[in-house]
Amino acid sequence: MSNKAYIESGMLESYALGMCSADEATEVEGMCNTHSEIKVELLDTQEAINAYALTQSKAPKAETREKILTSILLQTQISQDEKAKIIPLYNNRLAVAASFILLSLSLLGNIFFYQKWKSANGEILALNSEKQQLADNMNANQVKYELMQRDMSIITNPDVVKVMMKGLEKSPESLAMIYWNTKSKEVFIELKSLPSLDVGKQYQLWAIVDGKPVDAGMIALNTNGDTTLHKMKEFETAQAFAITIEKEGGSPTPTSEAMVVLGGVIL
Amino acid sequence: MKKVSKYSNEATLVASLKARDNEAITYLYDNYSNALFGVIDRIIQSEDISNDVLQDAFVKIWKNIDSYTNEKGSLFTWMLNICRNTAIDETRSKQYKKQLQNQNIEDSVNSVNRVEKVEIKVDHIGLKEVVAKLKPDQKLLIDKIYFEGYTQEEASKELSIPLGTVKTRIRAAILHLREVLNYE
Numbered sequence: 365m366s367n368k369a370y371i372e373s374g375m376l377e378s379y380a381l382g383m384c385s386a387d388e389a390t391e392v393e394g395m396c397n398t399h400s401e402i403k404v405e406l407l408d409t410q411e412a413i414n415a416y417a418l419t420q421s422k423a424p425k426a427e428t429r430e431k432i433l434t435s436i437l438l439q440t441q442i443s444q445d446e447k448a449k450i451i452p453l454y455n456n457r458l459a460v461a462a463s464f465i466l467l468s469l470s471l472l473g474n475i476f477f478y479q480k481w482k483s484a485n486g487e488i489l490a491l492n493s494e495k496q497q498l499a500d501n502m503n504a505n506q507v508k509y510e511l512m513q514r515d516m517s518i519i520t521n522p523d524v525v526k527v528m529m530k531g532l533e534k535s536p537e538s539l540a541m542i543y544w545n546t547k548s549k550e551v552f553i554e555l556k557s558l559p560s561l562d563v564g565k566q567y568q569l570w571a572i573v574d575g576k577p578v579d580a581g582m583i584a585l586n587t588n589g590d591t592t593l594h595k596m597k598e599f600e601t602a603q604a605f606a607i608t609i610e611k612e613g614g615s616p617t618p619t620s621e622a623m624v625v626l627g628g629v630i631l
Numbered sequence: 632m633k634k635v636s637k638y639s640n641e642a643t644l645v646a647s648l649k650a651r652d653n654e655a656i657t658y659l660y661d662n663y664s665n666a667l668f669g670v671i672d673r674i675i676q677s678e679d680i681s682n683d684v685l686q687d688a689f690v691k692i693w694k695n696i697d698s699y700t701n702e703k704g705s706l707f708t709w710m711l712n713i714c715r716n717t718a719i720d721e722t723r724s725k726q727y728k729k730q731l732q733n734q735n736i737e738d739s740v741n742s743v744n745r746v747e748k749v750e751i752k753v754d755h756i757g758l759k760e761v762v763a764k765l766k767p768d769q770k771l772l773i774d775k776i777y778f779e780g781y782t783q784e785e786a787s788k789e790l791s792i793p794l795g796t797v798k799t800r801i802r803a804a805i806l807h808l809r810e811v812l813n814y815e
Contacts, residue, residue: 374798377805380704381776382712383783393703410708412809416773417711419762420669428668428682429660432689439690440651 367401376402380409515552515593523547527605529627535559538625542605543593546631549600551580552593558607558624561585566612567624569596572604577618580605585612604628638662641706648696656693663707664689667714673778674718680730684721688714719780764811769804776801 370376378384379392396403518524524543531538539556553569561567569580581596609622638644638658647655667688672681691713699709721727762770772790775781787794 372802374802377801378783378798380708380805381773381801382715382780383776397702407704408809409805410704412805412812413773413777414705414707414711415812416762416777416808417670418666420673421665422669422672423665424668424672424685425678425682428685429664432664432686433657433660435686435690436656436693437653439693440653 367399370395370399370402371405376406376409380406380413511592515554518543518545518550518552518593521545525629525631527627527629529605529607529625531625532623535624540607540625540627542627544599544602544605544629549598551596551599551605553583553596554593555583555590561609564612565609566614567607568610568614568618570606570608570618571597571599571602572606573599573602575603577606578602579614579616582614583607602629641701645696645699645701645706648693659692660689663710666707667710670711670778671714671718674715674722674780675727677730680721680727681718684718685714687721688717691717715777715780722780765804765807769800769807772797772800773804773808 375384375388375392379389384392392406396406519526524545527542527544529540529542530536535558538558540558541554541556543552543554544550551569551571558567566585567583569583570577571580572578578599579597580599584594604626606618606626607624608618608620609624610619636658638647638655644655644658648659664685668681668685671684671688672678675681675684688710692710695713699706703709765773768790772786772792775786775789776783781789783794783797786792787797792800
């Protein structure tokens, strides 16, 4: 397109009146850069429009001058401050104050979250200990249950002979049971009720075999409230079982006057 | 005799503005604010808002002065376009429409004085006659586009001119304007 044709296209007027799209504006600017004739034409067009605009000329309010110049002065100041990269911190009270506020907020935040964390941690610890407690209880119950099952299977075994050892005149309330499996020869004792012993004393079980007392084992100390079966020595034959109070550790022969309970075997 | 400012050289003025010279900004305001305000107020038609828009536009001019080059035209052309765009944007804001409603009554009372003021100024510059030589339909077309921000499509619809002839009409109008300006 010749310069003349371009000038006559009306594009320059569109540009000068601000009606161009961004692409068209770039095109006009490009043409002006490369064609001085077009550039002169554009400048004349702009001048004509400027003259037209000038016909509207009118003074703003008097106070506007001060407002605008002050606002620009202020912005110049701000932008110059921004440009000054190195600002001595002690000179910038606002920055110091701001950083103190931020620091305080941050510290308060830390304290707040630390407290929250602590209480949450405490709760976790409490829950953990509670959980442990439950687990312990369950384990204990499990043990008890297994013992009871074992005891039950011992007691209900058809080969087991039950011997009730009743209290003698010294302590008529006393009671203990013997479960004797005549096939496996195992002997179990269940302490129902025996008086508590003086220090240094211990109960000893005896089996009466062919009229003679034979040591059947020591009964563990601190069996108060213990309802489980305790395994004693094994016997093939026995006519009766008895418990005497002996010195701790037991005696080779029973002290007959210290006999607490006695029960005969009924086969 | 009036002292000639060093800023009356446009290149010096632009360089000083780019260097954030406060004196240059003051000079700019004192020498261009009437021309710029006239365009803004012609678009806004409400004195209070126009003064605010002039402030916005001046701040924009100051902020964007680094992007100005004389390749796109004179400094005045560039500033006029900033003012015009800022004002037209303002007329499209909801805030403006609301404010204008409230001020309509007050402004109509003052409008007689305002017109007189403009005429004094125009007479002084000697452009009134120039504008008077424009044909009314040409004047209307340029007013719609320049002061009301009409697109070619909108101008075509509003003035019932085929879209294809809008550009040629505009060119004819501006050519006419140039002619009479040269004649003056």
